[in-house]
Amino acid sequence: MTRKPDPMHLLLHQFPELTITGLAVGSVYALIALGYTMVYGVLQLINFAHSEVFMFGTFAVAWVAMAIHGPNSRSENLEQAAGILLLGLVAAMVLSGIVALLLERVAYRPLIKKKAPKIIALISAIGAAFALEEVMGLRDRIASAFGLGQRLSNYVQGARNPYTMPVTVRPHPLFSIGNYKITDVDILMIVAALLMMFLLETFVKRTRFGKGIRAVAQDPEAAALMGVNSTRVVQLTFLIGGLMAGVGATLYMIRIGSTTAAGGDLLGIKAFTAAVMGGIGNLRGALIGGLVLGVVENWGIAVLGDSWKDVTSFVLLVLILLVRPSGILGEALGKARA
Amino acid sequence: MTRTTKTVRLAAVAGIVALGLSACGTTGGSGSSGSSGSGSYTIAFLGAATGPEGALGQNMIGGIKTALAAYNKTNPKAKVSLKVYDSQGSASQATPLASSIVSNSSVIGLVGPGFSGESKAVNPRFAAAGLPEISPSATEIDLTHSGWKTFHRVVGSDQFQGAADAKYLTNNAKSKKVFVIDDSEAYGTGLAQVVQKSLPSSAVVGTDHVQVGQTDFSATVTKIKASGADSVFYGGYYAESGLLIKQLRNAGWNGVFVSGDGSEDPHFVTVAGAQAANGAVLTSAAGPATASFSKQYAAANGGQPAGLYSMQAYDATNIFLAGIKAGDTTRANLENFVNSYSGTGVIGPIKFDSNGDVTATTIYAYHVQNGKLDTEHPTPIK
Numbered sequence: 001m002t003r004k005p006d007p008m009h010l011l012l013h014q015f016p017e018l019t020i021t022g023l024a025v026g027s028v029y030a031l032i033a034l035g036y037t038m039v040y041g042v043l044q045l046i047n048f049a050h051s052e053v054f055m056f057g058t059f060a061v062a063w064v065a066m067a068i069h070g071p072n073s074r075s076e077n078l079e080q081a082a083g084i085l086l087l088g089l090v091a092a093m094v095l096s097g098i099v100a101l102l103l104e105r106v107a108y109r110p111l112i113k114k115k116a117p118k119i120i121a122l123i124s125a126i127g128a129a130f131a132l133e134e135v136m137g138l139r140d141r142i143a144s145a146f147g148l149g150q151r152l153s154n155y156v157q158g159a160r161n162p163y164t165m166p167v168t169v170r171p172h173p174l175f176s177i178g179n180y181k182i183t184d185v186d187i188l189m190i191v192a193a194l195l196m197m198f199l200l201e202t203f204v205k206r207t208r209f210g211k212g213i214r215a216v217a218q219d220p221e222a223a224a225l226m227g228v229n230s231t232r233v234v235q236l237t238f239l240i241g242g243l244m245a246g247v248g249a250t251l252y253m254i255r256i257g258s259t260t261a262a263g264g265d266l267l268g269i270k271a272f273t274a275a276v277m278g279g280i281g282n283l284r285g286a287l288i289g290g291l292v293l294g295v296v297e298n299w300g301i302a303v304l305g306d307s308w309k310d311v312t313s314f315v316l317l318v319l320i321l322l323v324r325p326s327g328i329l330g331e332a333l334g335k336a337r338a
Numbered sequence: 339m340t341r342t343t344k345t346v347r348l349a350a351v352a353g354i355v356a357l358g359l360s361a362c363g364t365t366g367g368s369g370s371s372g373s374s375g376s377g378s379y380t381i382a383f384l385g386a387a388t389g390p391e392g393a394l395g396q397n398m399i400g401g402i403k404t405a406l407a408a409y410n411k412t413n414p415k416a417k418v419s420l421k422v423y424d425s426q427g428s429a430s431q432a433t434p435l436a437s438s439i440v441s442n443s444s445v446i447g448l449v450g451p452g453f454s455g456e457s458k459a460v461n462p463r464f465a466a467a468g469l470p471e472i473s474p475s476a477t478e479i480d481l482t483h484s485g486w487k488t489f490h491r492v493v494g495s496d497q498f499q500g501a502a503d504a505k506y507l508t509n510n511a512k513s514k515k516v517f518v519i520d521d522s523e524a525y526g527t528g529l530a531q532v533v534q535k536s537l538p539s540s541a542v543v544g545t546d547h548v549q550v551g552q553t554d555f556s557a558t559v560t561k562i563k564a565s566g567a568d569s570v571f572y573g574g575y576y577a578e579s580g581l582l583i584k585q586l587r588n589a590g591w592n593g594v595f596v597s598g599d600g601s602e603d604p605h606f607v608t609v610a611g612a613q614a615a616n617g618a619v620l621t622s623a624a625g626p627a628t629a630s631f632s633k634q635y636a637a638a639n640g641g642q643p644a645g646l647y648s649m650q651a652y653d654a655t656n657i658f659l660a661g662i663k664a665g666d667t668t669r670a671n672l673e674n675f676v677n678s679y680s681g682t683g684v685i686g687p688i689k690f691d692s693n694g695d696v697t698a699t700t701i702y703a704y705h706v707q708n709g710k711l712d713t714e715h716p717t718p719i720k
Contacts, residue, residue, distance in 0.1 A: 010560075010561065010564055013564065014560045014561075014564050017556075017560045018556075018557060018560055021554075021556035021557070021559075021560070022556070022557075024556070025554045025556065072612075073607070073608065073611050073612040073613075073709060074611075074612070075611055075612070075613040075614070158605075160390055161577075161605060162576075162577045162580070162605065162608075162609050164580075164608045164609050164611070168584065168611030168612075168613065168614070170588060170613075171588050173590075255554070256553045256554065256581060257581075257584065257609075257611065258553070258577075258580070258581060258609050260577070262551070263553070265551070266551050266552070266553075297557070298556060298557040298560075301546075301557035301558065301561075302557055302560070302561065305546060305547060306546050306547050306548050306549070306552075306557065306558055307522055307547040307549070309557075
């Protein structure tokens, strides 16, 4: 303990590394946060099952790698693994999208139809989160019940243990900033998050579907009177959240490589925090919130130690909300520069 | 394909038969002298027989059955049977089971509890009832320092393991700069603290605490690299340690990675990826099964192979059986017998100190080589 290096010294000297790896992790937070923020913007509802949408995406990536590559562990660089990862990306987006749509159909639409209070939908979301997590955690038994336990053993065995993508992605250093060599994986994660954010914003701002989303977010009744099919819009919102979570899941698996049935919980909380920090309901806010959270966590660990990481980020959250109660950018989806 | 499978199957059957025969041959002759107690008694097992950790419990139950099979072959006057109380490894399920064990008057000894958590929950109950316990697997240090007189264990506590880990780092790995990390939970923190205390203070260049469930360790990786550490000790489980070593190797760190029995699992390699896991050293208080024990175990358990903690459970049972043979067939007498027991089991010499810990034990270093955790050839740490 006495020889512990001075924490401020560590932060200053390793500043580029802590910041860039923080941004990389923050990119995943940001992509998940987009799902929270979209649904909140349209329905003023916190979809607490969104973490599980992400978790299903991580499994989709790992399953694709298992199907193509087989169970033997192998280390590849980003280019070698590109084919598997692209297929994994498609699978993750599809599966996360389907799970998100299913959530909307089963856990929300019946409640919204009956004009149930928001708190009921919140409880329903939490219930759905448990259900989804358990489905993944019990997938071995589900497969056995259908007589597929043996054939699918590579995919379902030890359902509650960590499930690891057999292809390990080895980052390749590209160039240096200060004393840190930035890797291709770092760049990929940050650029992908920015790109998805840009695409999504263009979609919401420029397309007819986007106009519908903004209309429902501003005033659901007026939108309905103007002929906007609000059920379609809500579906679309969930779907977009799912697709973004699928991208986030692929990036996560590239960097971390291992997932569990309970793996969405912690990241879900982080992403939700990021959404609130940036201004829930605001797309750019979700991105900024995610990146800020990732970076501040890393700085916090450097200065105070890993066990203080959550304290650092939540103190920051409280401070931001004290100064700006609606988050850093704090405006709703409907008002997003229509 | 079909032909080879058939041949393999035939060979396996032949092998099992041969094992069974040879086991009969070796155990049949051992003496039936000196059994003075008569009547029938029960040894209870409390631990995870099913559930996520059920495999470990089954290893232990197999060990108990192996010992009982050998005992019953001697046609003793005192009949001993096993009753399994399945806690699924959870403290809350173990608590009511403890009451039914205590109130079952035929139970005079307990092999278990399996895990440290459940031991903490039920030991006060057993201590109050004066029921002797020998755990094959609960390693948390505090268990033998909480005044529960009836608790013993044949497995080396984390105290032994941590000291051995520190020894391995200094003597075998020749580490000069060790970075010590734990997962902020009871087991990991306890083990990491012992390692840190057992190392010369100049050798510890940094410490950090991560969390169970955490998957990104980038800041910790940065710290480790910045500290100039030539080795890392991690106290915790494979889900985190596997990811930590992967991220360390990805960041270009080339030092020695050592972790304890929480990481000593083939899944460590899966999580880390074969390349990153290579060279890692994972220690455990449990050694590999000897050839003769494996034979005997397979014969008593329908050909199932022995596993982690099978030998500890076997030895624990044999201590009770020796007591029963010597006529100590009440809980109080058996407790005294266990306290003063001194003998040699398959895990080595066994003798308990006044706390209920074994006085000496060997800790083994298992190596990850060629993308596999080699469970057959660990190095005993001396």
